[in-house]
Amino acid sequence: MKEIAIDVNGLTKSFDGRTVVRDLSLEVPKGEIYGFLGPNGSGKTTTLRMLCGLLTPDSGEGTCLGYDIRIEADAIKRNVGYMTQRFSLYADLSIRENLEFVARVYGMPDPKGAASRAIARLGLTGRQDQLAGELSGGWKQRLALGACILPEPRLLLLDEPTAGVDPKARREFWDEIHGLAAEGITVLVSTHYMDEAERCHELAYIAFGELLAQGTAKEVVAQSGLSTWIVSGGDLHRLGAALQVRDGIDMVAPFGAELHVSGRDEAALDAAIKAAKNADGAHRWTRGAPSLEDVFILLMDEAKDNFA
Amino acid sequence: MMAASCQYSAGERRDPGFFRRMWAMVVKEFVQMRRDRMTFATMIIVPIMQLVLFGYAINTDPKQLPTAVLTRDDGPLTRAVLAAMKNTDYFDFRVQVRDPEELDRLVRSGEVQFAVEIPASFERDVRRGDRPSLLVIADATDPVATGTAVSALQGLIDTALRRELRGPDDTIAKTEAPFAITLQNRYNPEGITQYNIVPGLLGVVLTMTMMMFTALAVTREIERGTMESLLAMPIKPVEIMIGKIAPFVLVGFVQMTIILGAAHILFDVPIMGSVWLLVVLATLFAAANLAVGYTFSTLAENQLQAVQMTFFFFLPNILLSGFMFPFRGMPEWAQVIGELLPLTHFLRIVRGITLKGIGFADMQVDVLALVLFMLLAMGLALVRFRRTLD
């Protein structure tokens, strides 16, 4: 049996009477990269904060690294590295000073040495005296990750670590995360980039505080029961609007120069497409596989109808 | 929708003019002002507070000053003298003592402002025309507090004692004054205002700067977002608090060295007592104010609120502590509030050590008050410190 790093059940949290996370259960195996996806405001940050003791759940229970999230926050904090969504190192301290501070707070025996090793690992040796606030977005994120892994945590909670970072830096960031996972560290990483979802071993999708899907990327797509047609040609915007209202079509989403037309009921979708194709000869219609993004957009639309 | 976008098409966009742009700013400022409750409260409360404090509490002509009396002669003349003093409204005979040492102690510790000693066989000497002397000791640390009372003493013999001395001894009354009043202005005999103000400044400067430093401590971390990381690390609130206060104790130490040095060199303020005791207690006072500032920091929602809170706290400290105006000149309620402020107690300590040369024994109450104050502030800060982001 796989060892479980995070095992929580029925987490619920509300602010001012508004439920932000509802009855959320999560099981993250040790050593995996677990993606936590969802649109803005869906409750990702709130969930991560509950996991590391920064927020108290209204109800629900569970363990993080075997420690009870409700009563063993101190033990969790010693073993978990939490990277906040907003840069939260000291902008007016240098790179080295920030890292030494972290090392001291975690009671590491040789803070200076630990900081030096982290700086070398980050490839920042020449810039260690630069103020953290002066770094570019990508470097800030790398430094923040460096600070998180400095005290050698067993679990990393990363909150949208690549938001606003350029593609090259993002790729390097993910390479680093895979390296860490290979060392046996569990990583729970939230993101709203769909392409990053494919880089995770497993993922969970949350919208409006509700966990809507969970599993590997393949499983999530399969579970959705979605079928998709891909349309290309001119004036897709107008075509999309026309397709949207047809029975059997649950979702129309533009992808660059293509239109993804999807439905839950394969037969109904095919019938609808057939009718549309007959009425319109100007486009190319091909049967395709639904992408994760198609699935997520559909899940979110459905969830919106239920909760919003 | 279409019409609107046409109206604002690039070519036709008109200059809205000075008034409209300014008005846009005015509207925005009002909206923001209304959102910020604390600023709103400041706008209302500060003027009221100042009005009340200045209007009711401040009195530069303090009356009813606590006075100790040692009577070695108990005749009708003694009683008449004391009654006359009481009638001036300046002296309030609160303590009756039996020996001069006790009289000295009361003045030294600041428990009384004046002490009166009626010599033995006072009455007999007066009637014999020996012109005895009646001793009035004034604690002149604060010349303002004693000034008017002392001048009231001058006319005392003439006006009030005429009646008592009339009759068979009429002749005495008609000639020069039948007895003298020896006034002893202690601790600041020349009535130099700086001697009172400059040591007090040590307390005022420490209050203001120390509180400012820590008032921003927690709110700044919250506003900059660093608190979220900090709270996710294995560090405890008490460790954060002491870690944030300790560096500023050192700053306070530097400040106090500068002020004491300047007081001595520039203003010739004497330091009669132990410099080391003063340094230790000033450090305690600095720590108490740092704790207050830190408490504000845990109560405030943002840095502006924290600064406003320190201002709220600073105002009564300046006005009601006896720094600017005589403590004893204030009405009872103002004195009660004053007793609750750390500066009040520190002023007694610092003036006591510099001008009176008193030791620890004479200021235990004030030291205890500072310690209690600090512990209370720290306790409140720890209770109020939010360990989570809930």
Ligand SMILES: Nc1ncnc2c1ncn2[C@@H]1O[C@H](COP(=O)(O)OP(=O)(O)O)[C@@H](O)[C@H]1O
């Ligand atoms: N401290 C808070 N007080 C009130 N509302 C909050 C607080 N934190 C988050 N929320 C609200 O909860 C919802 C979920 O927020 P969050 O967990 O940050 O979502 P995500 O990280 O997925 O973007 C949002 O609508 C947000 O406004």
Ligand SMILES: [Mg+2]
């Ligand atoms: Mg978030």
